Every structure is written in C-alpha cells, then in structure tokens.
Amino acid sequence: MAADFRSQMSLGLWFLLILASSFAEAFYIPGWSIRSYKDNEAIPLLVNKVYSDNTQLQYAYYDLPFVCPPTGVRHAGSSLLSGQTISLNLGEVLRGDRIAQSDIELVMGKDQECSFLCTKTVEREDIKRAREMVQEGYVVEWIVDNLPGATRFVTVDKSKKYYAAGFKMGYKEIAPSSGKMRHYINNHLTIVIRYRKAPGKAGARGGKVVVAFEVYTKSIGPQARKESGCPADISEADSPMELYLPSNSTDTDFSLQYPYSSYHPPESEIDIEDGATLDIPYSYSVYWREDNNIEWAHRWDLYFVNQEEGSRIHWLAIINSLIISGSLSAIVAMILTRTIRGDIKTYKDAALEDGKLKSKRKSRPGSGARTPKGEKPGAGLLDQVGDTENDADVSSDEEALEDVTGWKLLHGDVFRTPTYGRILAPLVGSGMQLLFMAVGLLILSSLGILNPSFRGGFVSVGIGLFVFAGVFSGYFSGRVYKTFGGTNWRKNLLITAILFPGLLFALVFILNLFVWAQASSTALPFGTLVGIVLLWLCIQLPLVYVGSWYGYTRTGAWEHPTKTTSIPRQLPIQPWYIRSPSSILLAGLIPFAVIFIELLFVFQSLWQEKSGYYYVFGFLSVVSIILILTIAEVTIVTIYIKLCSEDYNWWWHSFFVGGGSAIWVFLYCIWYYLTKLHIHGFISSLLFFSYSFIACVVYGLLCGTVGFLTAYAFVRRIYGAIKAD
Structure with a gap:
C-alpha cells in the first residue's frame, strides 16, 4: 500500500515537471471567439473601479461624488442602461470589481475631437475627498472589449513601449512661488483605440478587432469653453482644473486684489459646511488608429512590463532552486544508499550474532540458561531490544547488541x-x-x-x-x-x-x-x-x-511494519539543533531559499502593481515542483537526524518542518512592507498583514502536508526494510 502511494506521488510529480517545463513561458489562449466590429458600429465603454498602490481600499467609479453620474440612458451597442452593472463572477466580486455601463460613446473608425460629458458641481467635502484620492495616487480602470484602459510608457532606450493598466485620476505638484502642494483633477481624457483587420472570414467581411486601448489625461480649467462645454483649445489650455475653493474666512479685499494669487489659505472646519461649490467640467476625445504590429492574441503582452528582463531573472531563480534541490538530493541519496544501508547491515549482523548466542545457550541445558517469561521461540532482535530479563548471559547479549543504536532502537515507539x-x-x-x-x-x-x-x-x-x-x-x-x-x-x-x-x-x-x-x-x-x-x-x-x-x-x-510497545521509551536530552523550534526554523530556511526570488515577482504583482498581471505561471510551476521536492528532502534529512537521536516524536515535527518555510515567508512579508511598500493607514496595514497571514497559513498547511506524508513514507520504508531483513 505504501509502495502504491509512493509510486502515485512520484508519477504525479514527474508529470507536473514535464508539463511545467513544456510551458516555461505561459502562453495566452485567446478564447473561444474573437469579437470583431464593423465601421460605424458602436462599442460600449465600461467603467470599473479606482485603486491605488498606496492603499488596499478600492472604490467603484460611480460611487465617487466628484465624477459625472450616469444618466440612465441606453446607448447604442449595449443592452444595459448607463450606470447599470454587468453580471460578475465570484472572483470579480472578491477582487473588488464593480463594472458598469458608461455614457461615453465609441463608434468604430469615427474620431471625435471633443465630446462634452457633464459639469459636476461639488461641495467642499467632495473636493477634500478628491484631493485625498489624488494624494494617494488613485488610478481609474475603464474597459473596452475586455481590455483595461492603459497609460502608455516607453523603455529607457525608447525601443519598446509598454502599458500600465489604468490612468491617473489627477496629479499634484508644488507651486514654485509658495512651495505649497497643489492638487489637480484630470477632467479631459483622450481615448486612443488601436485596431487591425480581423482574422479569418470576419476580416474578409470588413470586421476589425481592438488590439489596444490607451487613455491620455489632461487637466483643463473652466476658462475659455465653447457653448457645447468643450475647451476652446485642448492643446493650449490656460490653466489646469485645481481642486480648491477659496476660504470664506479669507480677507475679501485680499481676494479681490489678488484673484489669481498662489497663496491658498487652509480651509477651516467652518468652511466645510459653508455650502460653497465648484463646477468641474468633464469632456473626452476619441481617436481610432490602425496598428498591424499588434496581434490580437498577443494584445495583453504590452501589459507585462520588462518581459525579457523578467524572464532572465526567472531562469536565475530556477537555477538557484535546482542547485539547492540538487545538493539536498545528494545528501538524501547518501543517507538512503550508504548510511541507512550500513545501519541495516549492522542490524542484520547483530541479529545473526544474537541468534548464534541463543543457539549456544540452548545446547547447554546445564548452564542454567532459561527462556524469559513471555518470550516466543525463535524471537529475533526486534523482540529482544530493551528486554531487561536478568540471567547469566545478559552480558553476552549486550556485547552482541552494542552496535545497535540510534533509530533502530525506536522500532517499538516510532509509530x-x-x-x-x-x-x-x-x-x-x-x-x-x-x-x-x-x-x-x-x-x-x-x-x-x-x-x-x-x-x-x-x-x-x-x-x-x-x-x-x-x-x-x-x-x-x-x-x-x-x-x-x-x-x-x-x-x-x-x-x-x-x-x-x-x-x-x-x-x-x-x-x-x-x-x-x-x-x-x-x-x-x-x-x-x-x-x-x-x-x-x-x-x-x-x-x-x-x-x-x-x-x-x-x-x-x-x-505499520512494526508493533508499538505498551511502555514508551524515555527520551534522551536533545541537542539544540534537533529541538522543535530550532529545527523547524533551520529546515524552513532551505525551501524559502528556493522560492524567494520568485516571491519577489509574486509580491510585486499583488501589492505594487495591482493594475498589472502575473503571467509566468510556467516558471512558477517549475519552481513549485522544485519546492515540493526540496521540502520532501529536507523533511527526510530532519526526521532521520531526529530518529538517530532516539526521539520518536516525529509526527507533528514532520508537519511543522514541512511548513516551516511559511514562517520565513511571513517575515519576508514584514520586510517587504517596511522597505518596498508605501502603504499607510490602519485599515490598509491591517488588510495587508491579514491577507499575508492567510496566504502563509495556506502555504504552511500545503507544505506541511507534503512534509508529513513524505516523512511517513520514509519511516515506513526504513523500518519495513529492517523487518524484511
């Protein structure tokens, strides 16, 4: 039964290794159908949420009090009313998505130099919240044809472009004259949709597919606007739209004399409730550009930042993991093929010597030798170790058994x-x-x-x-x-x-x-x-x-291959490196060394680039298989050392040794929080450490189970080999 379990486990691990190696770079399967559009066909634009890398709190876009509210009108190309949310799966709900139909109209191939959206009247409380969100660096996520609106960047050498999902809600800068921080909201958005001819029959019928969705932001003040509400000159705006209202407590003569002064007196608590309002006009432009350099199946590749450089680091992580796992494999092989085999040979020789001594005593009936009470005829060494029966030949037995030490003495307690x-x-x-x-x-x-x-x-x-x-x-x-x-x-x-x-x-x-x-x-x-x-x-x-x-x-x-005695052995004093806390920490450090490079990418994707996507699951699969093998090897070595110290309490120890690297992962989370992240605030910090703790518990349970089952198979194997001999 144990052999079946081990063979199934080995077969599964080899299958995963071959599968993961075949897909070292996870590729993208487009899906079951490609949505194509014809000229002058309406395309819906969906709004989702706003989020920031500096906080764990996300908000639905239409829940913000300073953006244009939905009109509730049904637009062409969509079966939903504006503001109506689409059906979401459980994963979307858990990740905070709140996708709704917008009032922005997109028509395939039709440029719109400027379209007025609305003028939103906000109070001081709303302005204060907008400033706080701009200060936190919130970005907005819109969706067209299942692609998130992206901000475009280029590499340092300007050889390639890449995308970061989302666009800035606003920006801040320090006024040169006063040295005070100013906050501005991006109230004009330039949407650039890149498309190409659809593949197959759809393209032959004039169909086109969307391959990129870019958003360029601009802050334009309320001055010099047309009757339609659009700015008179989008490219040459006089001043940006600042999120500020003058304080009512400010000297009226000062405000009249210096209406455009850079000095902004701070708002008082009384000003918040004074009923003053600010009008924020919103508008957008749309441009369609044909781009045959982007394949539809690879349109997500631009969202994967520094893909080539990242691949080199992933290979470095795999090489690092293989070196560690290979070294452990050599140690385990030495234990299994030399040390344990030598122990079993010594045990077998001692058992043979024990049998000869008994034969001599039985051939001399006058010597006074007697059979201990309860001893079965032909009982071997497994039934003799630890027997304290006093007779004339005990000293001869002890001489024959003096080489039988360590883990071999635990046959009656190990299970x-x-x-x-x-x-x-x-x-x-x-x-x-x-x-x-x-x-x-x-x-x-x-x-x-x-x-x-x-x-x-x-x-x-x-x-x-x-x-x-x-x-x-x-x-x-x-x-x-x-x-x-x-x-x-x-x-x-x-x-x-x-x-x-x-x-x-x-x-x-x-x-x-x-x-x-x-x-x-x-x-x-x-x-x-x-x-x-x-x-x-x-x-x-x-x-x-x-x-x-x-x-x-x-x-x-x-x-179990051996029977458990009724009276447990007395445990000797253990060295410090075998005691549970020390052993767990030391053993857990090795699997952590296997995965810590890949952890950097995972953490960066989860916490620093929530708008990005982790994409190299092929590399992660290979590292995970190496991790499982490393945990199995570390557990075997640790449990063998523990048994050699005549400590049979290995059940829980193997589980904790297998999951011991979770402690190091959590310590890594603390280091990452203190050195890499800019999260602040009690709620955001609580969410970070709580989610990290949950992830580490999940990881610890998984790895602990691998360690437990590996140790159990190992212990059964070595004690089964003794019984067979």
Missing part, C-alpha cells in the same frame, strides 16, 4: 500515536485539499486557460477547485485518523470540514466589516457571503463526508 492526532488528521486533510487546488490552478494557468481576459477567473476557479477537493480532504483525513486509532470518524469529518474553512471564513468576515465601514468596493455584499456559506455547507461538507467515509471505512488505516 506510537501522536498527541492531539485528532487535530493533525484534519490538518493533513485540509493540506491535501489545498495541494489539489494549487496544482489545478498551476496547470490551468500554465496552459493559458486562466489568462487576463478571464477576469476574476483565477479566484473563481480556485474556489471551485477548493470546494470540490473536499473529497480529497475527507479521504486523507479519515485514513490518517484511522491510522492513529480513531473511532469516531463522523466527528473527525466535521472537524475537517469546519476547522480550516471555518477559521478562514471567520477572519474574512471580520476583515469585511472594516472594509465595509470604509464603503470600499472590496467589501463583500451580503448575498456573496451567503453564497460562500452555501458552497461550504451544501457542496463541500457532503464531499468531505463521502471522502471521509471511503477513506475510513472502505480503505482503512495504513499498516
């Missing part, structure tokens, strides 16, 4: 049921559930099925895989639980189904209260929370039940 095994079994089950989810996500992402065009797909599919992997969670939890001698499997399945998912849901619910108080779009609606609970209780719980029933009642416990 002793661990303390709190009823908790360890559900944790192993949850770890297998997370491992199945992670493997599924990596495979689908490496194949390009989960790509940026599938908005929210990574989170949605991940949740689906996690829920349906409940059957694996129940199976492994039930089987490990029975191996530990548990009898109440229904109680175990409830703990398995509730422990990790329940704690995770409780933490998310508490965080959601803080986000909801800030009116952020990342706050989960009540209906979404109810849907998650239903997924949990109505789908995952029955699947855990099925898996647990099959693993406990039909498959049963794993059989």
